[in-house]
Amino acid sequence: KGVVAEIPFTDLRAAIAHSFEQGVGLPSFPFAPISTFFCEVRLGVDIDDVAPTSVIGMISPRPIFLIDDLEDDLFPSDSVELLYEAAREPKVLWQIPARHGQGWETAPEEYERRVLNFWRQTFGLPHAQPSNISANEPVQTQKRP
Structure with a gap:
């Protein structure tokens, strides 16, 4: 889905x-x-x-939620942005000031709200609790360190 x-x-x-x-x-x-x-x-x-940029466009019309850890030092810094550009709608990009794979540890409540709201929206379910953060609301784009 x-x-x-x-x-x-x-x-x-x-x-x-x-x-x-x-x-x-x-x-x-x-x-x-x-x-x-x-x-x-x-x-x-x-x-x-094994090159996701060549196939990510085929996922559409299924929604994609990409989480970009801005302080990642393991993969090239433009990886997520390149995938986002190659993806078709519906797609969401959330950039978070975190190291590789540390998004949840950096902002656990916001991470859970965004991911759960994305799945609820994907499956047509109501949001669990009122929140001013939705999966479709990217945070302000930040520069990589």
Whole structure:
């Protein structure tokens, strides 16, 4: 019926390379190609086929709620924005000043309200409690640090 994704990557090969440099502190070469090779062998897939930007537009007409952790240092900083641009309506982008995957920890009540309201709206249910925050109301866009 819909998709909620916090800090998704745009392309797995680039995400692996970037995560070695930024997340682990190791050079992407030779570690990323070695990891990519073993992932492809173990999973039986071509890593280049795992590129959400090329398929996110097919999710429409199902709604998409993308959560962008602005202080993420694991994936490239423009990943979520590129996915948002590639997605079709209905789509929502919420940017939150959080590190990778830490949106809920940064603002748990707001996170829960937004995600639950998104699902309620998706399934045609009333909002659980009056709230001045809806899934469709993005926070003020902020600059990345």
